[in-house]
Amino acid sequence: MPKKTKKKIRGHKTSQPIFLRLVIGFLLVIGFGFIFMIFFNPLVWRLDLRAELNRSRMASTIYDRDGGEIATLYSKTRLWAPIGQVPPSLVNAFIATEDYRFYQHKGIDVRGIGRALFRDILEGHKLQGGSTITQQLVKNLFLSQEKNIFRKIWEMAYAIRIEQQYTKPQILEFYLNSIYLGHGAWGVQAASEVYFGKPVQRLKISESALIAGLAKGPEYYSPYRNPKAALQRRNLVLKLMGQHGYLASDAIQQYSREPVHTLKEPGTTYVGAYFSDYVINELKRQTHYSESYLRGAGLKIYTTMNRTIQTQAERAINILPAEGPDHWEVIQPQGAIVVIDPTTGQILALVGGRHFSTAEPNRAFQIFRQPGSAIKPFVYTTALESGYTPEQQMIDHPLTITVNGELWRPQNYDNKYRGAITLRTALEQSVNTIAVQLVQRLGPSNVFQVAQRMGLTSLVSSGDLNDQG
The missing domain is CATH 1.10.3810.10 (Biosynthetic peptidoglycan transglycosylase-like)
Known part of the structure; x- marks a missing residue:
């Protein structure tokens, strides 16, 4: 009996070194594999990292209307x-x-x-x-x-x-x-x-x-x-x-x-950041190229931006009184400016907020708001196409209109009524009551069609809430 017990113990002891050697051998193989992949990786050694890094500096450049450089579009501007x-x-x-x-x-x-x-x-x-x-x-x-x-x-x-x-x-x-x-x-x-x-x-x-x-x-x-x-x-x-x-x-x-003396609010990295953002998005839409290609293809992109007007537009937004950050840590109120040359349609300046950040939308074109009086030129264009003339007169007076079962009383911005005035004067002074009367006479759908034909693509044509009345 003692001999049998001795054999069992001896067999148990001899199995331990074998298992230990297997574990050590496995760890050594893994370790040498890591070393090989780190120091002698053929996939890395075949790669010309100098060319890859230089490619990361290869970038398209956006220029203003005078040929001045606005920004160089690396993978991140x-x-x-x-x-x-x-x-x-x-x-x-x-x-x-x-x-x-x-x-x-x-x-x-x-x-x-x-x-x-x-x-x-x-x-x-x-x-x-x-x-x-x-x-x-x-x-x-x-x-x-x-x-x-x-x-x-x-x-x-x-x-x-x-x-x-x-x-x-x-x-x-x-x-x-x-x-x-x-x-x-x-x-x-x-x-x-x-x-x-x-x-x-x-x-x-x-x-x-x-x-x-x-x-x-x-x-x-x-x-x-x-x-x-x-x-x-x-x-x-x-x-x-x-x-x-x-x-x-x-x-x-x-x-x-020393106390930390920074700007009161985060500054802008360069003049025209919002303008460049719009250009990239517009090129993506028109060419169907990816953003990474547009940024890294070495393109020379010439725009209509007027640097002086762009600088002043950015300043106008930045000097707005700030009420502090909202619950998303975005300074409020925000704003947007688009300056267009009326004789050519060229965009001279575009600002989409106080300080450009890729984490925030470009409010100049990515957020839709009620157009307000900016819709009136489309109303008057429809009127001219329908036979009205600039010198034709209409009566500026208080109105009461039923809209969706509720009474609506449109008012002028100065709460004044001018009586008989020409359409030219009504447009120049942005008289609301005349524009409302014109829409009633012309029909909302006709104004809608003219606005669409003139390039206003964000109008809603159908559904419970639409722009055709």
Whole structure:
């Protein structure tokens, strides 16, 4: 009996090393597979990342009526800032905050990954990221934001290949022009205009620190949405700059005491942002090309925008008294302006809100509103086609009309009635009662048809609520 028991125990012991070896062997195979995919991935090595990155800079350009450049349409409309124009304080702020070993590693930072994993294990949840600036560039330009191990492997492989083909300053230039920094600002040049209303070359050290701090969470650390968090984040960036030798201790204290001085409201990245947005949408509609093609095909797009009028139109919207943000954090009231040359039909200026953002609609053409008195020229055109003349007279007097079973008493804007006046005068003074009488005589459907023929495509022709009466 003892011998039999001994044999059973011996058999159990010998099975443990075999299982352990299988597990270790499996892990080694997986590990070597990861290493191969990261460092020797044939799909990445065959790819000319230099050409791919340069293609990301290939973009169409929109020009105004005088041939002046409005915007360059990268994958996301942005203003490109050559690395030589970016102040050293801004570069240092990003490096100190996002990747302080940027000049030591070759695309991936093994020490940084290990340090991040160690901190995450200690805290019991994800606390630190291990992505280098080069990896972030890869994610911004080539990969999705999805988080999984396979995307991470591709990210590392691309990053190593980019480091082999580009210098550190070149990588920084691509990175600083591709990162999203909130309120529709892609890249540091746009961020400088949005938050401080000036070109990136003129940023102060404390302003550079604020912009660099936005990279971690542009919406949360926005000084407009969360000023306290923005201030704390800026001061943390200043502290990190000191830790990594970019700022002296007395400078950290000095800049940390400065209040955050941004524009009262987010600025516009460039004059004509809403106009450019309309142009892209109109080209998509007319050509049926995708937006990515229109942006990246290297097209020269000439428009009728008058830069002086566009600037004044944007200013007119921006100086409207603000009542504060609504529950969607959009400043109210909003507005829109479209300026058209009546002799040619050319659009000279177009503004769709206070501050351009891809997160908000372009109110100049994407939101339908009641046209108000703007519909009257179609009424008078129908009258002229029906035999009325500009000098023909009608009586401006109080009206009572039954509409859908209810009484309606249209009034003039000044609450005055002029008696007998010509149609020319009625149109010039936007007299409501004359326009209403004309629609009654001509018939709503006839006015509807004329408006459609003249290009008004948003009218509703049928249904319970329609524009034909």
